[in-house]
Amino acid sequence: VIETAGLDRHLRELERRLRGLEAPQDVVDEARDHLLEATAAYVRGGLDGGAALDRALSEFGTPRRVAAGFLRARCVQESRRLLRDSWRLGLVSSVPAFTAWLLLPALAAGTLDPVNMPGLAAAEWAGRLDAAALAAVALLAHVPYLRLRERWLLPLPVLLAALGWFITLDGAVASGFFAERAATALGVAPALPGALALGALGGATAWLLVRPQRTSALLWNTLTWR
Amino acid sequence: MRAEQLKGHLDGLLLATLEAGPLHGYAIIELLRERSTGAFDLPSGTVYPALHRLEVAGLIASDWSVVDGRRRRTYRLTARGQEALLGERRTWRRFAGAVDSLLGEPA
Numbered sequence: 001v002i003e004t005a006g007l008d009r010h011l012r013e014l015e016r017r018l019r020g021l022e023a024p025q026d027v028v029d030e031a032r033d034h035l036l037e038a039t040a041a042y043v044r045g046g047l048d049g050g051a052a053l054d055r056a057l058s059e060f061g062t063p064r065r066v067a068a069g070f071l072r073a074r075c076v077q078e079s080r081r082l083l084r085d086s087w088r089l090g091l092v093s094s095v096p097a098f099t100a101w102l103l104l105p106a107l108a109a110g111t112l113d114p115v116n117m118p119g120l121a122a123a124e125w126a127g128r129l130d131a132a133a134l135a136a137v138a139l140l141a142h143v144p145y146l147r148l149r150e151r152w153l154l155p156l157p158v159l160l161a162a163l164g165w166f167i168t169l170d171g172a173v174a175s176g177f178f179a180e181r182a183a184t185a186l187g188v189a190p191a192l193p194g195a196l197a198l199g200a201l202g203g204a205t206a207w208l209l210v211r212p213q214r215t216s217a218l219l220w221n222t223l224t225w226r
Numbered sequence: 227m228r229a230e231q232l233k234g235h236l237d238g239l240l241l242a243t244l245e246a247g248p249l250h251g252y253a254i255i256e257l258l259r260e261r262s263t264g265a266f267d268l269p270s271g272t273v274y275p276a277l278h279r280l281e282v283a284g285l286i287a288s289d290w291s292v293v294d295g296r297r298r299r300t301y302r303l304t305a306r307g308q309e310a311l312l313g314e315r316r317t318w319r320r321f322a323g324a325v326d327s328l329l330g331e332p333a
Contacts, residue, residue: 029297030251030274036296037252038270061271069275077282 007035010057017067021074035060074218129166136163157219164212172203236276237285238314239266241307244286248302251277277301285310 011028018024035056042052060066136159176199183194207213243249243257255273258266280286285307288299303311 026299027274027278030299031271033250033293033296033298034252034255034270034274036294059270061269065269066271066274069272070278073275073279073282077279 004053006053006057007032007039010035010060010063014063014067017063018070021070027070031060031066071218129170157215161212161215161219164210164215167210168203168206168212170206172199172206176202235318236268236273237280238311238318240273240276240280241285241303241311241314244301244303244307245311248289248300250298250300254301280307 011032014031015024015028018027021027035053038056038059039049039052042055043049045052047055176195239258240254243254243261249257251274252270254277255268255270258268258273277286277288281288281301283306284304286301287304288301291298291300
């Protein structure tokens with residue numbers, strides 16, 4: 001007969017440490033099945049129930065270590081999701097590049113007064129940074145899963161969380177800038193409240209598409225579990 | 227062998243254990259231990275996150291059943307997993323051949 005109090009304590013601790021993961025109960029159930037089977041095998045090998053369970057628990061690893069492995073795996077999963085959704089990032093981040101492109105003919109014709117265009121340089125830089133960020137995303141998206149070494153598990157979420165927040169912020173700035181340009185093109189005096197409102201709308205849209213808080217939360221988990 | 231030494235190869239090894247047919251976690255770990263004659267004696271809890279990663283990557287799939295009154299997850303190789311295993315095997319043979327030509331028997 002196996003005394004399961006130690007097993008239950010171990011599994012409760014594992015479940016507590018798996019907070020934030022999807023379906024933690026599945027992980028706990030799988031761990032229970034493994035530990036009971038390992039314990040039974042050691043009992044068949046001649047150990048008494050208590051010693052067999054102790055050995056099975058010791059070989060399984062501490063709840064902290066096992067949970068950390070799952071959290072890192074989730075981080076990779078989240079990162080891959082962001083990579084798969086890179087076309088959405090592209091959609092949002094193309095706004096500043098598109099804006100700059102719209103303004104180029106006016107600039108070339110000399111009809112645009114750079115003094116009244118304080119946002120143009122920023123938009124151009126945002127476009128360049130976006131292009132670089134998207135190139136990095138495209139590159140990372142093609143890293144074969146089996147080549148994704150352990151040492152990538154921290155830098156990848158750091159990079160992607162930073163990228164996600166950058167795109168979100170960029171979406172807000174670019175939308176505000178675009179509103180100001182559109183108003184000028186239509187011959188309407190640019191209104192700050194309108195630009196701010198469109199900027200907020202652009203930022204919110206980018207935030208919903210990119211969901212940078214998800215990767216950031218997992219990044220935080222990874223950092224605190226190391 | 228320490229877990230750190232296996233990190234680059236663990237996923238390929240796990241795929242290889244499922245090549246012959248579906249297995250549950252404990253059986254996978256036992257097979258790893260047996261086939262390596264004890265050299266791959268990993269903390270068993272570290273294998274489950276790796277299985278989880280492989281499932282998320284679509285290289286393996288799992289099904290639940292009830293055995294002896296408790297839930298059991300059984301893993302199987304997917305078509306993508308088969309392809310990945312072939313790739314891993316090719317890479318390993320090239321690598322092992324190159325290492326062996328240097329570290330093997332002295333010339």
